[in-house]
Structures are given as structure tokens and as C-alpha cells.
Amino acid sequence: MTATATPTVDATERVHLARAVAIAGRARGTTSPNPAVGCVLVRDGDEVGQGWTGPPGAPHAEVAALTAAGGAADGATALVTLEPCAHHGRTPPCTGALLAAGVRRVVVAHPDPNPQAAGGAEVLRANGVEVCFAPPVFRAWVAGDLEGFLTRVRTGRPHVTLKLAQTVDGHLAAPDPEQRWITGPLARRAVHRWRATVDAVLVGSGTVLADDPGLDVRDAALGDRPQPRPVVLDGRLQTPPDARVVTRGALVITRPDADEDARRALTAAGAEVIDVAVTDGGALDLDAALRSLADHGINTVLAEPGEVLGSALLAAGLVDRLVRHVAVGIGTGTPRPALDGDTTGWVTTRSGGAGDDLIWERVPADRLPAVQEVA
Ligand SMILES: NC(=O)c1ccc[n+]([C@@H]2O[C@H](COP(=O)([O-])OP(=O)(O)OC[C@H]3O[C@@H](n4cnc5c(N)ncnc54)[C@H](OP(=O)(O)O)[C@@H]3O)[C@@H](O)[C@H]2O)c1
Known part of the structure; x- marks a missing residue:
């Protein structure tokens, strides 16, 4: 996976992604061994859902945000602090939930280094979803919240x-x-x-x-x-x-x-x-x-x-x-x-x-x- 900065994450999306980073902070200290992740769903410029990682076994941030958005997730952009997981752990893969809900675009702050869960961006792209990695400043920012998981x-x-x-x-x-x-x-x-x-x-x-x-x-x-x-x-x-x-x-x-x-x-x-x-x-x-x-x-x-x-x-x-x-x-x-x-x-x-x-x-x-x- 190539996680390069992309100019296509515009200023409005950066603001929404910053909100996802703030939301991730609510989960900090409650999710181990899982990472504390935040997700915001935006459609036509409006936030339609938000979520953060629950305790182990509870829904991940993306699924919590999709649940909050309901049908409004169809055609939405998901702004998420960590690349959506593509594997079955205690819960099903988040990539599957995003695809099933009809999310069209995903903006990611930090790639997932976990060899078991990585590859979410490829899976989404292979299914027609546009995936962008945010500029490095977001990676550095999120890395602080994710330091335990990343280490x-x-x-x-x-x-x-x-x-x-x-x-x-x-x-x-x-x-x-x-x-x-x-x-x-x-x-x-x-x-x-x-x-x-x-x-x-x-x-x-x-x-x-x-x-x-x-x-x-x-x-x-x-x-x-x-x-x-x-x-x-x-x-x-x-x-x-x-x-x-x-x-x-x-x-x-x-x-x-x-x-x-x-x-x-x-x-x-x-x-x-x-x-x-x-x-x-x-x-x-x-x-x-x-x-x-x-x-x-x-x-x-x-x-x-x-x-x-x-x-x-x-x-x-x-x-x-x-x-x-x-x-x-x-x-x-x-x-x-x-x-x-x-x-x-x-x-x-x-x-x-x-x-x-x-x-x-x-x-x-x-x-x-x-x-x-x-x-
Ligand atoms: N100022 C501070 O920040 C601070 C903080 C805490 C404590 N203290 C003070 O420090 C004093 C206690 O000092 P301490 O140095 O004995 O406490 P410590 O470092 O907390 O405990 C040392 C003990 O840990 C065990 N240990 C197990 N595996 C070890 C390993 N791989 N390497 C090193 N130790 C290992 C050893 O006992 P075994 O050989 O039995 O395994 C060793 O004697 C107290 O007076 C306390 O008030 C000060």
C-alpha cells in the first residue's frame, strides 16, 4: 500500500478529519488491545454520523458512525483516523460495512501497520471506493493517540x-x-x-x-x-x-x-x-x-x-x-x-x-x- 499525501483532500475534508481525530480522543484508554479510532460521515457537506471505537468486542468507529447515519451513509464520505480494517477479528471487517452502506469515498489519517488487519484501502479501491490518505500532519497527530497500538x-x-x-x-x-x-x-x-x-x-x-x-x-x-x-x-x-x-x-x-x-x-x-x-x-x-x-x-x-x-x-x-x-x-x-x-x-x-x-x-x-x- 502506498500511503502518500494527496492534494485531493480539501480544506473542508481536513476540518471534518480533524473532528474525527477529536472524537477518537473519547475512546482513548478504553479500547485496548484495539486502537482508539474516530470516524465522521459527511454527505453533501453535512455531517450525517460520527462514531468512535467501543471496548473490545463492541463496534469499531466506522460501524458506530454508519449506525448513527443510517440510510444517510449511502453516497457519503467517511473520514477516519486509521485505515479501515479488512479482517475478521472479534468483529467483522469495517471495509465490508462501509461497502454495504454505500460509502463512496474514504479519507484516512493513518495507514494500518497491523499485518493482520491492513489492506483496507486496497479492498475499498477494488470495490470502486475512492480512498485518499491525508497530509502527513494528520499522521503525526494521530500517531500520538495511537502510540500504544502502533508500538x-x-x-x-x-x-x-x-x-x-x-x-x-x-x-x-x-x-x-x-x-x-x-x-x-x-x-x-x-x-x-x-x-x-x-x-x-x-x-x-x-x-x-x-x-x-x-x-x-x-x-x-x-x-x-x-x-x-x-x-x-x-x-x-x-x-x-x-x-x-x-x-x-x-x-x-x-x-x-x-x-x-x-x-x-x-x-x-x-x-x-x-x-x-x-x-x-x-x-x-x-x-x-x-x-x-x-x-x-x-x-x-x-x-x-x-x-x-x-x-x-x-x-x-x-x-x-x-x-x-x-x-x-x-x-x-x-x-x-x-x-x-x-x-x-x-x-x-x-x-x-x-x-x-x-x-x-x-x-x-x-x-x-x-x-x-x-x-
Ligand atoms: N523517586 C521515584 O520516582 C521513586 C519511584 C518508585 C520508588 N521509589 C523509591 O525507590 C525505592 C525502591 O527502590 P527499588 O529500586 O528497589 O524499586 P523498584 O525498581 O521498583 O524494584 C526493584 C526490584 O524489581 C525487581 N525486578 C524484577 N525484575 C527485574 C529486572 N529485570 N530488573 C530490575 N529489577 C527487577 C527486583 O527484585 P527481585 O530481584 O526480587 O525480582 C528489584 O529488586 C523505595 O524507597 C521507593 O520509595 C522512588
């Missing part, structure tokens, strides 16, 4: 954002041991907002043992989205059965030869314990662990571990975005790197104040949506 399809693992809170001189704990949090309420609320957009929140056993975190969304609106699944990497099954994440149904990832009694106790307390292979160095294979999350329908992960797992994720090249919450007013006087791992060549995608703290986001240059999607 999983391309790599077999979820998209990983690593968040850490640090002092201005790089320590992950405040100098005063009585101080529970390094950063202030605004930065912490930003973490809850971020949790509200992801499928899973990941820590290592060290953080569970030290802090007993809930890893849930408490200080942000969840809307229709489910709580993110807590995930603990725990090679020795040290997670206590009464840990808060266990009562929330945590996925605990361990090694195949982990203690059977601990495994039974965690399972009885509500956790799901799964095994992954161990590397030659004796640690849990992080790539395999993340792939097992993808097998659980998880497209996006917010990792909030301590230094040990944070450094390991970074060193393994498994971090797609690093978010530092820097308490600029707190220092220890002994500077040190906040994490091991080389971030040379990473690009700052956002930086700004949150109360007394700085939020600083960086992405490996080759994983910027604009580079990946437009190159």
Missing part, C-alpha cells in the same frame, strides 16, 4: 512511559527521610492524570515493599475508562499478599521456579501470577515481561518503579518516553545521575512548571511520532 504492532510490546520523581541533583528520595513525596501536589496530580490514560502501571517489588502503593487513579477523572492494571515485576515473589496492588488484582510477573507457596498465597489474595524467562544474568527478561503484558491486551504502560527497575528498563532500550518530575527546590548537595542509562540524543518533547516542580519529558529521537510517521 505493540511494530514491536510486540506495549508503549512504555517511565516516570520518576527526583531532586534537582538527581536523587530519587528526598534528603529528609520523613518526607514521603519528593514533588508537590500539582506534579502528583499530573501522575494521576497520566495513569488515567494507560492500560497498566508497572513497578518492581522494591517499590511495593517500600511504599505499598495503590497505583490507581484517585486524583483525576477516569470517565468511562477502567482503572489501569497494577503490574509488579517480582522475581522472588516478595510481594506481600495483603499489598494494596494485590487486592486490586495485580499482575505479578515472576520466574518459573519461584516459590510455590508464595505463588499460591498471592493468587488466593487476588493477584494473577505469570512466569517469564530469566536472562543469562539471572534477572527477569524485561522484553519478555512486556510482551506478556501485550498478550494480556495491554498497549500502554506507565512505569513508576524505583532506581533498580527504572535503570534496567532504560538500559534495555525499552523506554519510549522518560518523564522526570524534578523538585527544583530540593537538593542534597551531592549530584548524581537519577538513573543509569544513556539518554544522549533524546529529544525534549515537553517541559513546564507544575507548582514548585518541573515536568520534563524526553523521547528517543527515532521514536518521535513525527519522525516515525512522516519519514
Whole structure:
């Protein structure tokens, strides 16, 4: 499939496509492992239907929009954020629904890289429907909303954002041991907002043992989205059965030869314990662990571990975005790197104040949506 920019997507269609992008945002965080897609149907210049992807098993965006439009879809143009799927998954192919409804033209923001579902544009064209891919700016725009889906399809693992809170001189704990949090309420609320957009929140056993975190969304609106699944990497099954994440149904990832009694106790307390292979160095294979999350329908992960797992994720090249919450007013006087791992060549995608703290986001240059999607 050739997904080139085309001059035939006019200004009016771009406005309708922008609306489809906005509508896709309503589905964000509710559709994994499926992508969150938006669709607008336009006939004779008027919008006649709109839809967004439902939870897994529910209609895709195109079918929701066709249902809303009814007979008005006949002869309409569909403006859709991701190329319509051409395969039978949990639901029938969207290409078939568009053809059956009599849609004449389809404008697409982003091609579908999923080898199982791709080819929708060809199927539509072969059946007499005009298909246009929108200019690259739309691909870059949509790639942000689709980052979890796109990462999983391309790599077999979820998209990983690593968040850490640090002092201005790089320590992950405040100098005063009585101080529970390094950063202030605004930065912490930003973490809850971020949790509200992801499928899973990941820590290592060290953080569970030290802090007993809930890893849930408490200080942000969840809307229709489910709580993110807590995930603990725990090679020795040290997670206590009464840990808060266990009562929330945590996925605990361990090694195949982990203690059977601990495994039974965690399972009885509500956790799901799964095994992954161990590397030659004796640690849990992080790539395999993340792939097992993808097998659980998880497209996006917010990792909030301590230094040990944070450094390991970074060193393994498994971090797609690093978010530092820097308490600029707190220092220890002994500077040190906040994490091991080389971030040379990473690009700052956002930086700004949150109360007394700085939020600083960086992405490996080759994983910027604009580079990946437009190159
Ligand atoms: N400032 C922050 O942003 C922040 C965030 C979270 C926690 N913390 C603080 O960090 C401290 C805990 O530090 P931590 O570094 O021990 O926590 P951690 O990174 O969350 O957990 C580390 C543990 O994860 C397990 N793990 C499993 N597979 C691993 C792998 N492949 N690579 C690395 N680790 C793996 C290891 O235990 P096994 O060997 O048993 O598998 C390891 O000891 C606490 O004091 C907490 O308050 C700070």
C-alpha cells in the first residue's frame, strides 16, 4: 500500500478529519488491545454520523458512525483516523460495512501497520471506493493517540512511559527521610492524570515493599475508562499478599521456579501470577515481561518503579518516553545521575512548571511520532 499525501483532500475534508481525530480522543484508554479510532460521515457537506471505537468486542468507529447515519451513509464520505480494517477479528471487517452502506469515498489519517488487519484501502479501491490518505500532519497527530497500538504492532510490546520523581541533583528520595513525596501536589496530580490514560502501571517489588502503593487513579477523572492494571515485576515473589496492588488484582510477573507457596498465597489474595524467562544474568527478561503484558491486551504502560527497575528498563532500550518530575527546590548537595542509562540524543518533547516542580519529558529521537510517521 502506498500511503502518500494527496492534494485531493480539501480544506473542508481536513476540518471534518480533524473532528474525527477529536472524537477518537473519547475512546482513548478504553479500547485496548484495539486502537482508539474516530470516524465522521459527511454527505453533501453535512455531517450525517460520527462514531468512535467501543471496548473490545463492541463496534469499531466506522460501524458506530454508519449506525448513527443510517440510510444517510449511502453516497457519503467517511473520514477516519486509521485505515479501515479488512479482517475478521472479534468483529467483522469495517471495509465490508462501509461497502454495504454505500460509502463512496474514504479519507484516512493513518495507514494500518497491523499485518493482520491492513489492506483496507486496497479492498475499498477494488470495490470502486475512492480512498485518499491525508497530509502527513494528520499522521503525526494521530500517531500520538495511537502510540500504544502502533508500538505493540511494530514491536510486540506495549508503549512504555517511565516516570520518576527526583531532586534537582538527581536523587530519587528526598534528603529528609520523613518526607514521603519528593514533588508537590500539582506534579502528583499530573501522575494521576497520566495513569488515567494507560492500560497498566508497572513497578518492581522494591517499590511495593517500600511504599505499598495503590497505583490507581484517585486524583483525576477516569470517565468511562477502567482503572489501569497494577503490574509488579517480582522475581522472588516478595510481594506481600495483603499489598494494596494485590487486592486490586495485580499482575505479578515472576520466574518459573519461584516459590510455590508464595505463588499460591498471592493468587488466593487476588493477584494473577505469570512466569517469564530469566536472562543469562539471572534477572527477569524485561522484553519478555512486556510482551506478556501485550498478550494480556495491554498497549500502554506507565512505569513508576524505583532506581533498580527504572535503570534496567532504560538500559534495555525499552523506554519510549522518560518523564522526570524534578523538585527544583530540593537538593542534597551531592549530584548524581537519577538513573543509569544513556539518554544522549533524546529529544525534549515537553517541559513546564507544575507548582514548585518541573515536568520534563524526553523521547528517543527515532521514536518521535513525527519522525516515525512522516519519514
Ligand atoms: N523517586 C521515584 O520516582 C521513586 C519511584 C518508585 C520508588 N521509589 C523509591 O525507590 C525505592 C525502591 O527502590 P527499588 O529500586 O528497589 O524499586 P523498584 O525498581 O521498583 O524494584 C526493584 C526490584 O524489581 C525487581 N525486578 C524484577 N525484575 C527485574 C529486572 N529485570 N530488573 C530490575 N529489577 C527487577 C527486583 O527484585 P527481585 O530481584 O526480587 O525480582 C528489584 O529488586 C523505595 O524507597 C521507593 O520509595 C522512588
